[in-house]
Amino acid sequence: MAFYRSIRSRRSRRRLSGSFDLQLTSMMDVLVIILVFLLKSYSASTNSFTTVPGIKLPVSASQDIPSDSLQVIITPEGMTFESERILDFIQTEAALGSTEAGYAFKNSDLDEEGRRIVPLYDALVKARDKSELLRAKSKARDENGNPLPFEGTLAIQADKRVQYDTIRKIMYTAATAGYRMFRFLAIKREM
């Protein structure tokens, strides 16, 4: 009995002897390494392009970092303009159990002999009007004192299965709405 009492008293004495100090140095080392890694990879992510779940972007060897602009995202399921879903595709029979995209436009979504996408055209014109209004109100002016011209750049972010036929419809639609420059987005290939 006396033996157990002595152990208990020894334990309690050890607990009371001093305050507990957490060793923070090793934790600091880990955090510094993480911080350096994050800061190094942060430079590659300065744009504000969003994406949609499930999209599979192709890989490109290009080194050009895209600057901010309006963007349209195309997947085999539908089309999104500036984070707003503007149309859904019809899924064709070919899409069932196939790795290739099988989709089609609704007839009501196309005009001009199937070249122009109506919901996209409406969204682009609205965005252009908004941009021009903001430029007219802005203090930034060109050499002649006129508001800065509309840039008319559209970033296209498409799933790797999306067909060129859809891409060219988008380009044609954008051109009719006053957008003359296109940026095709892809994931940067690691060298």
Added chain:
Amino acid sequence: MLKRPSSRRKTGQHGITLNLVPILDAMVTLIGFLLFTMAFTALVTIESPFPVASTKDLNQKIKEKPLQLTITVKQNQTEIWSPFDRINTRVIANAEQGQPDYRAIHEALISVKQQFPEESQIVVVPFPGASYDVLISLLDSIRLTEPSDPPVFRRNTETGNDELVKNLFSDVVFGNLLGDS
């Protein structure tokens, strides 16, 4: 009388401990901010303008015979040609996987670039069913040079020196945006 103990002995017993807690707080906040704001997929871009109709007189153009390098991607093959017959038309069959043979296309374009080092424009005419993946890979093989490529030099008219060409045909326009003829 006892001698006063040395003060040096006292200071030697306790080393200075740096208070790491506020530094740790700042680091955790910074890491949280970086993780929240950073994009883990680095996006890159390939730019292409919408083609505009040439204002040059057609007769003048026929007289000048521009290169107007064109690459037509068909379901089974790729053609590299010039509408004014400035180069011999090259037909490249698809690779085994059914995709265009990017390596062969790239090599053919390098030989064209060696002939016309000043030229930077190319017209791309893909077939409607070509996937975006094929399109991006094709544009890469058209636009960019690789370290293993034979060097192509261009004469700088201002300095008179030969300069190494860094891009192949970087000004890409699509030739069939209105539909297939």
